Amino acid sequence: MHTTAKTFVSTLTGLAMLVLAPGIAPANAASAGWDFCGTTGADWSTSTQGRSGTVTVTGDCAIKANWRIDVYVNGEYWATSSGSVNVSEGHQLRTSVPTMPKPNDKRGNYTYAKITYSAGQTWKNVHEEDLGYLPCKGCTT
Amino acid sequence: MRARAVLSAAAALALVPVATAPPAQATPELSWRCGEISVHYTFDNDQTGGWWVVNTSMNCTPDKWPKRYTNEISPRPFEGKYLLFEHTGYVNQGYDKTIIIDATPAAAKKSVCVKAKSILYFPDNKNEAASKDKNSCFKTAAP
Numbered sequence: 001m002h003t004t005a006k007t008f009v010s011t012l013t014g015l016a017m018l019v020l021a022p023g024i025a026p027a028n029a030a031s032a033g034w035d036f037c038g039t040t041g042a043d044w045s046t047s048t049q050g051r052s053g054t055v056t057v058t059g060d061c062a063i064k065a066n067w068r069i070d071v072y073v074n075g076e077y078w079a080t081s082s083g084s085v086n087v088s089e090g091h092q093l094r095t096s097v098p099t100m101p102k103p104n105d106k107r108g109n110y111t112y113a114k115i116t117y118s119a120g121q122t123w124k125n126v127h128e129e130d131l132g133y134l135p136c137k138g139c140t141t
Numbered sequence: 142m143r144a145r146a147v148l149s150a151a152a153a154l155a156l157v158p159v160a161t162a163p164p165a166q167a168t169p170e171l172s173w174r175c176g177e178i179s180v181h182y183t184f185d186n187d188q189t190g191g192w193w194v195v196n197t198s199m200n201c202t203p204d205k206w207p208k209r210y211t212n213e214i215s216p217r218p219f220e221g222k223y224l225l226f227e228h229t230g231y232v233n234q235g236y237d238k239t240i241i242i243d244a245t246p247a248a249a250k251k252s253v254c255v256k257a258k259s260i261l262y263f264p265d266n267k268n269e270a271a272s273k274d275k276n277s278c279f280k281t282a283a284p
Contacts, residue, residue: 039278040217041252107284130182130279 035125037061037117040090042129044111050136051100055113057093057129061085065119069095073111074104085117100139107133171271175201175208175259178275182253184244184284191244191283195253200235201261201271207231208261212238217252217278224253231262247282254278 039059046053068082081095103109111131118124179198201208214225225240245251258274
């Protein structure tokens with residue numbers, strides 16, 4: 001009984017410390033002052049009348065960085081891709097979207113791309129590019 | 142003895158959810174924070190043409206602590222002039238701003254970008270306590 005109680009207590013302390021640790025992190029991670037990369041545009045292209053397609057993001061980077069594109073459709077996380085990019089002006093990043101859902105708005109599927117550039121341990125630039133309502137012919141599900 | 146072992150095992154099992162539940166709720170909740178920045182744009186029009194209603198809303202808590210908000214709204218490609226360029230001093234409330242932007246012809250391929258940031262400061266030494274930022278761009282052609 002004693003040992004059980006002891007392990008139990010130490011587990012609790014362990015959990016408590018786990019709770020503390022991530023709590024401290026956000027305050028530090030929040031200070032991302034420098035725009036080392038930025039987006040300059042985003043477009044949607046489709047050859048299937050909107051049932052599938054490609055999101056192309058253009059951007060600039062002052063340093064070599066990692067990138068990640070997350071595509072959200074009708075508020076739902078839908079597609080992603082990632083890679084790295086060199087110092088560049090007018091680079092193009094792409095995410096392929098294999099399927100699109102049935103629009104719940106007559107204008108189409110409301111879509112935006114969230115682009116995260118990161119470098120080193122803490123540098124991060126996040127940009128959102130709205131693609132608007134993308135019409136679809138034959139999206140059924 | 143055996144009955145006791147079983148009992149304590151049952152007790153331990155019963156305790157497991159109790160032990161795991163609180164951390165799930167308590168996880169990263171600092172008592173001070175800046176909330177997610179919301180940027181909304183909605184299109185409207187009448188016989189004279191179309192426009193976008195752009196709203197930026199930010200908030201940090203606790204209410205009593207000082208915060209500063211910046212909101213820079215610019216056309217893209219940039220034409221040398223911001224549509225809104227606002228950097229507040231220390232304030233004790235949230236931020237909410239709505240501006241109207243004319244729609245552009247589709248062929249012009251123009252966008253507008255909202256760059257917003259909220260910073261919360263510790264009240265005693267004015268060191269930065271938390272912050273959030275958001276860059277959000279949308280095409281200004283009438284949908």
